[in-house]
Amino acid sequence: MLYLKIKGVLCNSHQVIMTPTFMDLVNINSTMIFISQRSVNDSDVEETVYESCREMPAVIIWYLGLQFINMFLGIPANLMVLWLIHKNKGDSSTSDIFIQQLAVLDVFFCLTPPLELVNIVYLTSSVPWYVLRFFYGIKDTSPLFLACICLDRYMAVLHPITFTKLKDRHHRAILATGVWLVVLAYAAAKCKGDIPNFEKVFTVIILATFAFMVFCNMAILWALRQSGPGRDEMHPVKKRAFKMVLIILAIIVFNYFPPVALFPFRAYYTKDVFRCYIHYLAFGLMDFSSSIQPVLYLSKDKLVLSLALCCQKKKSQIFTSDTTQTVSGV
Template sequence: MDLPGPLNSSVLLVLHRPLNGSPVPLTVLDSCAEMPAALLFYLVLQFINMFLGVPANLMVLWLILRNRRDSSSSNIFMVQLAVLDAGFCLIPPLELVNIVYWSSSHMWFVLRFFYGVKDASPLFLSCICLDRYAAVLHPVTFSALQDRHHRSVCAAVVWVITLLYAAAKCAGNIPNFEKVFTVMILVVFAFMLFCNGSILWALRRSAPGRDHRHPVKKKAFRTVLLILVITVFNYFPPVALFPFQEYFPPLVFHCCVHYIAFGFMDISSSIQPALYLWREPRAPPCWRRRSRAEEPLNTVSRSVDLH
């Protein structure tokens, strides 16, 4: 698509998660007027996040904090992820104003911070995957590390990395900073695939001398498989598309590819807590799977539930 030079420079400044904080005369919708479908798709997903993700994440926090004595070892990471996602799910009204009505450098500054925090959220998912990987494949080591001190330290380190990344994104003046996200999401996605794939392989194997797996293992296998499918659904689009940014026309990438990829990634703020509540027998009936309402709590099957 051929555009005049001045419009090209303006477009690149007002696009989603821009790297430059300078005020611009156009809104994102104006700059993407010829291909608005991806923008509308993104905004719809973001408002789903707000109306579903906020109550879901708050419910996850309430359940975990209320039942701290009877919780899985990775709940400390789930709490951090729920806090992060609940905060991110509050920004759609600001996004709507900034994208459709009025593009302001001050609003972009705030939005870039939240975008940076969300960009780093897969780091907490990686911690959960690592915790479950150790529980299933290295149970002796996992049992020796049952105290949660090291998990608290790990969560604190991830928060420091997340806030530093978000602050750098807010600065908006670091050359090629978007490549940091591309590398991070590729590494984290590969790590999560490895952990979940290894867990599935371990759970799929039958015990020696038995023809069938234990029912608890079957449930755990289905849970991890579902988690793996959702992980691929949420994170595969940016993994598959962002490394090839230079092969797309700039306007097509920023007005279409960019929003579609981040739309799939950002909706994880609703899907992940909803999955946790669906598998949690203590969740309210409107959230949990009804067939488990009368089942006794089983800490073994819950040990593979991920947020």
């Protein structure tokens, strides 16, 4: 005969007597397991991003404001850039293929603010994050096209002979295709979302791209700053190019220096500070490049010249029609 001893009560194996102490212990253990599982799920599902950052909401509000400025300013500006490049195919620069790809990329990214607002403030589902992460991955790698533009201008200024030899070849289209493959591969990997230490890939990309762009622009500025033989002042054309490159360098530093300066020190921030403050501060400034870059391109007198020619043609047509009517009336 087998006997069990539970809480000091001796019982038969065929007639197990559950004492109140043992039943209470079973109920407590099962309740604790249920609560622990439920609390983990509820923390992931029932709390939005905005609610989890309720202690520091100012940066998120500022970030969403910049995103909607991107949508209302960036979409028409980038579409205008695409229209000008298509219209001026015969008089296009060698960098226009990279500018065109960057404008297409920025147009798609500027469509995300409504979904991002709803997802951050209202939704608790993780499904929208897959869509947003894909677009975030596209924007994370957009500086690669900007680096191609810097490389093209660097070759034109510092290596003009090599640049002339490569001017009519299709290497730019091949390079743009290669960049798109990298962009889409990175976006797909970021959309998947469960790759260990994947955030370090972005840190490496942004650091390397930022250093390359700064190097190219600084080299161009140094070359343009050198006056010609027998001249004390810079040529007006060089002076204009110098100012434009200087503006581009300032914009690159403004948009891309915050993630470069902040992200490598991620381990030194608390989890909440990085998630609610550093993350949205750095990416807000970086994403704002979707509006600044096309506006800078349009400011190079291309838009003004096109509109002036358009208005001039309309005025000449009106004048011709009025003259014809006057002559026929006499």
